[in-house]
Ligand SMILES: O=C(O)CCC(=O)C(=O)O
């Protein structure tokens with residue numbers, strides 16, 4: 001690897017080793033929350049174009065924003081700024097739309113939590129919950145009044161798309177108590193699950209993973225074996241069900257071999273050598289096999305190579321492992337060079353970044369018929385020290401903000417783009433400025449990028465390097481724990497360099513230095 005050129009604030013480094021990276025599905029990277037949020041927000045704002053489902057949700061959203069408004073006013077805590085109120089209303093509106101469209105208030109809450117926001121707050125949870133509850137009550141009451149089923153939006157048909165009239169239409173009062181008990185038990189189990197996951201994650205990070213790569217590989221293998229045994233074993237305990245009679249024109253196949261979508265799996269069809277493994281009869285299916293063979297294996301396969309001839313291979317794992325190890329070395333090399341350039345004390349950069357946190361995000365931007373109406377990735381600066389960006393196929397899309405203008409960064413063949421992140425701006429006390437960037441989409445070509453971020457050690461602290469601080473150059477940023485720093489980042493939405501601003505110390509000297 002050798003230094004190549006400097007494109008504005010983004011350094012470009014040639015990477016001489018040829019790397020092949022497998023194509024990925026939308027944002028299945030390890031750190032995908034920000035991109036997921038972007039795409040979710042985009043798809044919500046662009047939901048008119050999402051086909052029938054999107055249009056319907058859109059229509060219901062619009063009508064049910066009334067619910068959001070009501071909940072917002074009932075729960076107003078007077079702290080919300082105009083921005084928060086607006087984004088919260090949109091979130092509540094989306095939840096309301098889903099709650100009405102699916103007649104599922106909890107579905108509305110989950111949709112808002114998973115798909116719409118990257119800035120979730122507990123106050124928002126209550127607002128979304130109340131909105132969805134109000135919508136559910138309104139829709140159900142209106143449906144109750146309209147027995148004929150011909151009352152516009154509230155009867156059968158209309159804009160409420162999934163008519164689940166086979167289900168229970170009404171709840172009786174006595175059902176409330178058992179439902180509340182189930183809710184409390186569910187909540188407690190959920191909290192327990194979260195707590196256990198937290199313990200396990202910190203044990204793995206602080207103890208297991210320090211034992212080296214071999215232990216990590218053994219861990220991954222063990223988990224694969226356990227999940228495979230469960231996936232294959234559980235369906236054996238389940239009695240097969242007879243296929244429902246379905247209209248031959250409906251396109252529903254029962255039983256069907258495991259594959260990319262659909263229900264009613266009978267593995268027997270595709271795995272002849274396991275003939276007696278699941279259902280004995282041709283018109284039977286195994287519902288557990290349906291769950292296990294519907295999404296899990298497809299998810300892994302898609303993760304590495306969606307719809308390509310060479311689907312998932314063990315080599316893909318090796319490639320990623322090698323790639324991240326190689327990039328970790330490169331990141332440290334670049335950071336050490338920067339430390340020399342800054343005349344920092346030799347050990348300081350290593351203290352911040354040795355055993356640093358590496359994360360990889362794979363972004364997939366499909367071609368977009370109206371790119372001028374869409375955003376690939378919102379303007380942001382990365383939280384890491386540096387991010388090494390690989391642009392696959394050299395498709396243009398990355399832009400950086402310089403002097404208030406968006407400048408495209410042309411991908412060079414066999415080259416990485418290195419973006420300076422907020423952590424390095426903090427450590428260098430403002431000498432290296434993090435670069436605000438965004439990604440655009442185009443109408444013809446799909447685009448893939450792999451961003452590998454290298455951040456300070458999660459167990460350490462982040463703040464300006466002490467050797468850079470003098471009377472003339474006082475600390476421009478606060479010093480806090482790296483975990484706290486990232487918690488702050490992840491609870492904010494992607495918005496330029498706004499998260500870095502929360503770390504700034506404003507004193508007279510800094511004001512003068514900044515001007
Ligand atoms: O796709 C790109 O070019 C930008 C990706 C990026 O900025 C990120 O993942 O943080």
Ligand SMILES: [Fe+2]
Pocket residue numbers: 380381382387437451
């Ligand atoms: Fe980025």
